[in-house]
Amino acid sequence: MVVMSALPDSPTGPAIQARGLVRRFGSGPAAVEAVADLTVTVEQGERLAFIGPNGAGKSTSIKILTGILRPNAGHARVLGLVPWQERRQLARRIGTLFGQRSQLWFELTARQTFHMLAAIYGLDRGTQVRRVAELGELLDAADLFDAPVRTLSLGQRMRCELTACLLHEPQLLFLDEPTIGLDLLAKQRLRELLVQLNEVAGTTIFLTSHDVADIEHVADRVVVVNAGQVIYDDTVPALRRNLLSTKLIDVGLEHPAAPLSLPGVSVLDQGETTLRLAVDTTATSVREVLDAVLIGCAVSDISVTDPPLEQVISRIYQQPGTPAGAGP
């Protein structure tokens, strides 16, 4: 049973407040529970990465939160509105950008689509012209708007897609795999734009991606879902800190190093003048290892780093209760 009034309706409250969302597909023994008791809150102005392995329920969750799907149970308010009951009002205040979807008409110019969208969103002519000009400048895309969309590269098209979904100045932006298929430069540009949009306009960002760099460069908070449930929720730096029992130590040497024997320390790579160690901090502290290295070796340089975020996230997926081997 979906109860609507269980969450407060506050325009100044969280951008997203969802509690106990459940969504099943099919019925009987063959039913699949894509979202199972999902509870998450996103404050206004946050940049949230909503990640998980394939089939974790990310897209289904977004579709519930945008009003496309009705949940079987649970409560949710997005910008104070119940998505599946007040979908049209909500659609005026949110933007959606999906890497595998286009809202542009391929045979037409992007500007023709913007004109249509402006009419749908009820923007007057002056506002439409102003917004298209502003976004053209912000996204460095103004020269793309009058070319047929089919002639644009994927990166150029994504900038036009972003313009289309920002035309009505949404307060909250849902992005599902926005960088999929883009080259490195286009990905980097899109990430910078999202951060800029958040910092300049205060737009709340709700992002799903399998690209760890999207998470690292865009998000300030990470929610990891698996089997339709939140299994981790923290800031990006805390994600690294809290889940890292392993640290990487890179040592620059003046002379080849003598063998190092400490519990929980393994040599990943050793050269004449370089040494890379992996340290299990539950067995030996970083400080103990550093002391041993500084005493036993002629050190010219030393640094301590975290493993790549991708490795960290893989570890979350592989925790008990999550499918073994699932990865981003």
Add this chain to the structure above:
Amino acid sequence: MRGLLAVLRTALADALARRGAFWAQIVMMVLNDLVLIAFWLIFFSRVDTVRGWDGQRVLVLFAVLATGAGLVLGLLSNCRRIPEAIVRGRLDETLTLPVRPLPHLLVSRVDTINLGDVVVGVSLFALVAHPTPSRVALFVIGTLLGAVVFASFLIIAGSLAFFVNRDEPAGLALHAVLLFSSYPVDIFTGPAKLLLYTVVPAAFVAAVPARLVEQPSAAGAGLILAVAAGFAVAAWAVFTLGLRRYSSGSVWTRAA
């Protein structure tokens, strides 16, 4: 309404963007229709009437059907693609916009090939139906009401995909209603005729509007108006109820 008109304009512009294909498709459909007209002309050169329908009445019926079906399948082209959109999760894009999903979906694709039918239908009426102002008015009203019945039937049949998650039955329904609409309804008798006035409302798509042009009556006009209104309400209700069961899909594409 401003939004719907803008979507329809965009869909038309999209169809016209392939100008070569646009004219080629219209010419092909005109030729196709001319073959059917030739068939009826040859048939009625050997037979005077069929259960009260003479050559002119049948050609008026064909004009009503070509115009009405051409308008629906041309300008509201997604009428026939509703089941595909449901089964493949292609309503997502529509549902992210602040629009009423059904009207938006209907106007968001134009098929130029069916606009050729409209050209044939209107031309045929002008050539063979002895148009007078009153007959033209009845033709326009009857054709539009028949088009409402036709579109509503397609929406109802298509929306069943929400419940059965299959798109094939709607395809059969489209072919059935088009086929039965193209014949004078009085050649059918008994349960078949009853079927064409109820479950598969082919009679109201062309035969009843054509009869209204040839034999105007308040009762006839009232009947088709009531049927069109009933089917339109039913179409809206079935789609709206079905939408609550929409399960989306994993691929996000523009609905058109």
